[in-house]
Amino acid sequence: MYHRHDAVIVGAGGAGLRAAIELCGKADVAVVSKLYPTRSHTGTAQGGIGAALGNREEDSAEWHAFDTVKGSDYLGDQDAIELMCQEAIGAVYDLEHMGLPFSRTEKGLIDQRRFGGHTRNFGEAPVMRSCYAADRTGHMILQTLYQQCIKHNVHFYDEFHVLDLIINDGVCCGVIAYELATGELHTFHAKTVLFATGGCGKMYKVTSNAHALTGDGMAIPYRRGLPLEDMEFFQFHPTGIYKMGILITEGARGEGGILLNGKGERFMERYAPTIKDLAPRDVISRSIYLEVREGRGVEGKDYVLLDLTHLGSEVIETKLPDITDFVRTYLGIDPVKTPIPVQPTAHYAMGGVPTDVNGRVLADEKGNVMPGFYAAGECACVSVHGANRLGTNSLVDIQVFGKLSGKDMARFCAETDYTPLPEDPEGKVREEIERLKLNTGNESAAKIRTELQAEMMDNASVFRTADSLGTIRRKLEELQERYKSVRVDDKSTIYNTELMEAYELGFLLDLADCLVVSAEARTESRGAHCREDYPKRDDVNWLKHTFAYQTDSGIKLAYKPVTITKFEPKERKY
Numbered sequence: 001m002y003h004r005h006d007a008v009i010v011g012a013g014g015a016g017l018r019a020a021i022e023l024c025g026k027a028d029v030a031v032v033s034k035l036y037p038t039r040s041h042t043g044t045a046q047g048g049i050g051a052a053l054g055n056r057e058e059d060s061a062e063w064h065a066f067d068t069v070k071g072s073d074y075l076g077d078q079d080a081i082e083l084m085c086q087e088a089i090g091a092v093y094d095l096e097h098m099g100l101p102f103s104r105t106e107k108g109l110i111d112q113r114r115f116g117g118h119t120r121n122f123g124e125a126p127v128m129r130s131c132y133a134a135d136r137t138g139h140m141i142l143q144t145l146y147q148q149c150i151k152h153n154v155h156f157y158d159e160f161h162v163l164d165l166i167i168n169d170g171v172c173c174g175v176i177a178y179e180l181a182t183g184e185l186h187t188f189h190a191k192t193v194l195f196a197t198g199g200c201g202k203m204y205k206v207t208s209n210a211h212a213l214t215g216d217g218m219a220i221p222y223r224r225g226l227p228l229e230d231m232e233f234f235q236f237h238p239t240g241i242y243k244m245g246i247l248i249t250e251g252a253r254g255e256g257g258i259l260l261n262g263k264g265e266r267f268m269e270r271y272a273p274t275i276k277d278l279a280p281r282d283v284i285s286r287s288i289y290l291e292v293r294e295g296r297g298v299e300g301k302d303y304v305l306l307d308l309t310h311l312g313s314e315v316i317e318t319k320l321p322d323i324t325d326f327v328r329t330y331l332g333i334d335p336v337k338t339p340i341p342v343q344p345t346a347h348y349a350m351g352g353v354p355t356d357v358n359g360r361v362l363a364d365e366k367g368n369v370m371p372g373f374y375a376a377g378e379c380a381c382v383s384v385h386g387a388n389r390l391g392t393n394s395l396v397d398i399q400v401f402g403k404l405s406g407k408d409m410a411r412f413c414a415e416t417d418y419t420p421l422p423e424d425p426e427g428k429v430r431e432e433i434e435r436l437k438l439n440t441g442n443e444s445a446a447k448i449r450t451e452l453q454a455e456m457m458d459n460a461s462v463f464r465t466a467d468s469l470g471t472i473r474r475k476l477e478e479l480q481e482r483y484k485s486v487r488v489d490d491k492s493t494i495y496n497t498e499l500m501e502a503y504e505l506g507f508l509l510d511l512a513d514c515l516v517v518s519a520e521a522r523t524e525s526r527g528a529h530c531r532e533d534y535p536k537r538d539d540v541n542w543l544k545h546t547f548a549y550q551t552d553s554g555i556k557l558a559y560k561p562v563t564i565t566k567f568e569p570k571e572r573k574y
């Protein structure tokens with residue numbers, strides 16, 4: 001089936017919906033989403049959105065920018081970071097004006113809490129910068145944005161899986177989607193396309209990410225020859241519920257929670273003497289692994305404890321109600337009385353589809369853009385998070401760059417005509433679906449996915465070495481080969497989720513390859529990429545962004561310099 005819209009937004013999370021709102025009234029806009037919009041992962045964000053409002057104590061956008069640059073281990077592009085931190089303030093007020101019910105101070109202002117790596121006066125002490133609605137901030141953002149979209153008659157195509165990007169003569173002119181309810185293919189012809197498809201945490205075994213986070217919007221352009229930036233940097237959040245990976249927000253430590261090892265020691269005092277349990281995530285995740293490795297996990301196992309018991313039931317029940325429920329439901333313990341068993345959980349992709357600050361997708365490391373193609377949110381890499389994202393900065397990113405992308409897309413729509421479609425735009429997708437459905441091989445997608453997740457966890461997570469990366473690279477070769485024989489038993493056209501899961505596994509495998517090859521090449525440790533065989537950061541050789549291309553002869557790597565404005569790279573201490 002053929003559809004035509006000026007602007008097609010793929011993804012109905014915070015980034016996609018914010019862009020859609022910006023386009024309303026300026027262009028005919030459609031949002032295509034594989035999930036029902038309010039099920040997007042943005043809705044699970046807990047702890048808050050960072051902005052230097054200064055409602056609790058003095059703060060400034062410049063301090064926010066400094067913290068973000070330092071948090072990024074100096075890999076973030078500083079012009080983009082400064083812009084984001086300035087725009088963050090307006091982004092939070094935009095949400096307030098749209099009706100978002102923030103938690104309030106006694107004076108009725110938007111309340112703010114502490115979060116990892118956010119400090120006053122360039123690192124002096126933690127600052128209250130995270131604006132929140134209890135521990136349901138993302139839920140409130142998503143509902144608020146969705147209501148605005150409905151009010152403005154945005155056209156939604158729900159439960160449509162986008163599987164390919166249409167490019168004609170170097171210009172992006174639409175997408176191909178599979179409608180889950182009918183099995184029908186749809187061609188969306190557009191003047192501009194925005195990918196806002198979120199992350200790819202499902203390549204790891206223990207993750208905070210929802211099932212749908214399979215990185216489709218990164219893998220699709222990558223398969224079309226476009227680069228992916230900085231994929232070796234994948235964030236592990238220190239406090240996932242032990243074995244399950246379900247997130248316990250950093251806001252719990254922002255409210256005063258502390259981490260304890262098996263001996264009952266507050267070990268972060270040793271690793272980050274100034275800001276302790278509020279150090280950035282890469283630092284804390286590594287510290288937990290080291291404690292466990294040196295035999296100081298709880299009961300000799302691979303976890304530590306998050307202790308909230310000293311906060312009192314009032315703070316816990318009113319400021320952290322959702323995580324309290326999770327812990328009671330999934331662990332059967334009461335965080336008011338008992339510390340919570342936690343371990344690092346795969347959380348956030350710092351890398352993704354490279355863009356400029358207006359969301360325009362870069363076609364190469366030299367900065368040329370692909371006309372008509374935009375990306376924003378977790379699937380994109382501006383890069384404002386560099387080698388390690390600070391908590392609360394993703395919600396900022398999706399609001400700020402969602403809006404700026406929408407704005408630039410409106411301009412582009414006004415100035416440009418539709419590019420004609422190439423011949424048989426659905427061909428490639430139809431072929432792949434037929435291949436999967438007709439395959440008589442004996443491989444199961446579920447089995448390959450389980451192996452992928454376990455091996456990535458063992459070999460390409462918090463610590464890496466040339467050996468571990470070599471092991472996982474060879475394993476990926478094997479899994480890619482076996483993927484060719486994946487059999488889909490469900491041959492129907494109605495709600496064939498087995499088929500879509502097999503398709504998504506293909507995306508995950510390609511992204512894992514890209515991550516591993518990028519990580520093998522980077523012989524230094526920076527942010528979330530910690531090479532035990534190269535433990536030091538190496539600014540002389542590696543202060544640069546990786547650009548990875550999928551080619552017929554394997555993955556090709558190129559590099560792009562980091563933009564530095566006013567914060568000279570320094571040793572990172574907390």
Ligand SMILES: Cc1cc2nc3c(=O)[nH]c(=O)nc-3n(C[C@H](O)[C@H](O)[C@H](O)COP(=O)(O)OP(=O)(O)OC[C@H]3O[C@@H](n4cnc5c(N)ncnc54)[C@H](O)[C@@H]3O)c2cc1C
Nearest residue numbers: 011012013015034035042047048162198377378392394395
């Ligand atoms: C548990 C949890 C808690 C978090 N807490 C915080 C926090 O407190 N503060 C913070 O700053 N960050 C937080 N984060 C990170 C942050 O929530 C996410 O990075 C951010 O919300 C991503 O938004 P997005 O719009 O890019 O994508 P998402 O919200 O993930 O939305 C992706 C959209 O893309 C669609 N999609 C994907 N693939 C396809 C396809 N092939 N075809 C069609 N549609 C597709 C999906 O249907 C969905 O609508 C948290 C993350 C998690 C997992």
